[in-house]
Amino acid sequence: MDSIATLLDFRFCPAHRSVPLRDAGFLELYPRMSELWRRCLSRLEAEFSAEDIHTYLAPLQAGEDESGFILWAPNAYTMETVRERFLDRILAVLEHLAGGAVAVDVQVGTRSNLRATPKAPARAKAPERTVAESNIDPNYTFENFVEGKSNQLGKAAATQVAMNPGRAYNPLLLYGGTGLGKTHLMHAAGNLMRANKPDVKVLYLRSEQFVSGMVRALQQKGMDEFKRRFRTVDALLIDDIQFFAGKNTTQEEFFHTFNALFEGKQQIILTCDRYPKEVDNLEPRLKSRLGWGLSVAIEPPDFETRAAIVLAKAQAKGVDLPEEVAVLMAKRMRSNVRDLEGALNTLVARANFEGRRIGLEFAQETLRDLLTVHAQAITMPNIQRIVADYFQLRLADLLSKKRSRSIARPRQMAMALAKELTEHSLPEIGDAFGGRDHTTVLHACRTIRDLRETDGKLRQDWEKLVRTLTE
Numbered sequence: 001m002d003s004i005a006t007l008l009d010f011r012f013c014p015a016h017r018s019v020p021l022r023d024a025g026f027l028e029l030y031p032r033m034s035e036l037w038r039r040c041l042s043r044l045e046a047e048f049s050a051e052d053i054h055t056y057l058a059p060l061q062a063g064e065d066e067s068g069f070i071l072w073a074p075n076a077y078t079m080e081t082v083r084e085r086f087l088d089r090i091l092a093v094l095e096h097l098a099g100g101a102v103a104v105d106v107q108v109g110t111r112s113n114l115r116a117t118p119k120a121p122a123r124a125k126a127p128e129r130t131v132a133e134s135n136i137d138p139n140y141t142f143e144n145f146v147e148g149k150s151n152q153l154g155k156a157a158a159t160q161v162a163m164n165p166g167r168a169y170n171p172l173l174l175y176g177g178t179g180l181g182k183t184h185l186m187h188a189a190g191n192l193m194r195a196n197k198p199d200v201k202v203l204y205l206r207s208e209q210f211v212s213g214m215v216r217a218l219q220q221k222g223m224d225e226f227k228r229r230f231r232t233v234d235a236l237l238i239d240d241i242q243f244f245a246g247k248n249t250t251q252e253e254f255f256h257t258f259n260a261l262f263e264g265k266q267q268i269i270l271t272c273d274r275y276p277k278e279v280d281n282l283e284p285r286l287k288s289r290l291g292w293g294l295s296v297a298i299e300p301p302d303f304e305t306r307a308a309i310v311l312a313k314a315q316a317k318g319v320d321l322p323e324e325v326a327v328l329m330a331k332r333m334r335s336n337v338r339d340l341e342g343a344l345n346t347l348v349a350r351a352n353f354e355g356r357r358i359g360l361e362f363a364q365e366t367l368r369d370l371l372t373v374h375a376q377a378i379t380m381p382n383i384q385r386i387v388a389d390y391f392q393l394r395l396a397d398l399l400s401k402k403r404s405r406s407i408a409r410p411r412q413m414a415m416a417l418a419k420e421l422t423e424h425s426l427p428e429i430g431d432a433f434g435g436r437d438h439t440t441v442l443h444a445c446r447t448i449r450d451l452r453e454t455d456g457k458l459r460q461d462w463e464k465l466v467r468t469l470t471e
Ligand SMILES: Nc1ncnc2c1ncn2[C@@H]1O[C@H](COP(=O)(O)OP(=O)(O)OP(=O)(O)O)[C@@H](O)[C@H]1O
Pocket: 077, 140, 144, 145, 146, 147, 151, 176, 177, 178, 179, 180, 181, 182, 183, 184, 185, 240, 271, 273, 309, 337, 338, 341
């Protein structure tokens, strides 16, 4: 049985900075990683706000394995935020302190996850465990996933799959824009499988980890072990497979892994940032297999779901968030749940620092910049311009009285998007579209809503436009 240390073996080292730590020759200089991290942190304190340090950076624990420096984050949200916002600076400071290139990865866990070196006797003698170890994040469950129209189907499918691994839908592919809960659902399925059957072997990894693991296996002539590791699991969960695009050797290997698992009735769950057929440079035979099971779109949540998510996240943190603050955040931040969560963390951190209560005014003041950025992005002129570009129409035609289908349908789409994504009323939207009556706008919204149910092509256009406008 793979231990968690083995499963964590697949680490993503950013290609441009992938020199192993030992080669940098500074382990001798800084024998303790925590000391190095402490020094790095004290430099970062001068660059980032106290809130950022307190919320994201101070909770990280430093460690290392043979592939480099690891920062252990207490949860997936912190891990992702650190990767996105701070990793470049962390790398730069560590390299400065080390005097050479280093490899750094951020993972969820604590220092106690830290793997021993492969030959460590302690691991070789580890006792047999009845509960299979796993790198599934226990914080992502179906219970704390807020259901709404946008993710209902995804949640139902993931639950089905978890109840009948390898039998319900194989593969299950969840696709959609960033920060909408695909990874959450994937882990939730893994957690449910493990709750139902504690010895089930569920392996989660990001596609970059599959790629880097394979590169390493090829270099070290360890392909047999690599294949075995993936093919002996009961469920393989791979996140963000769009990353496989253009990587032909990886795709070839993944194709064979896929076939072996599929034939063995082992469950495969995948996520992708768009419908896989739209991913360029993904082999056709792989695309076709991805469609063998069930592909479900996860769409941006509607207002009610966003508000419910903020309230649920606040409750999970033990924070008493006034409903009006949740409403403000849900109204103004439409694109993705990760941003909402980030805004909530900012509010909570500042309230803790300053010993203040989170009220509407406090939230408006604290989130002012964030809310302005989100409000700016989705304006009526923006929607009109983006829809016109998307359908290769002239803006003047989109706003004209012309009634040909090739113009009228995009116009209806633009009006429906304006209704969905902005605060404007029907008459205001009508005015902005060449002085149309509000009933025309209402008709457009209804038509598009119905067509999204029945017309696959139109649904895809809609999803792409929502993504373009909200991400
Ligand atoms: N419906 C929901 N209920 C509760 N939390 C949610 C929901 N949707 C998203 N989240 C939270 O939003 C954050 C981002 O979600 P997640 O990482 O699953 O997004 P993703 O779709 O996998 O994005 P990416 O493609 O960028 O990896 C997570 O902390 C997750 O818990």
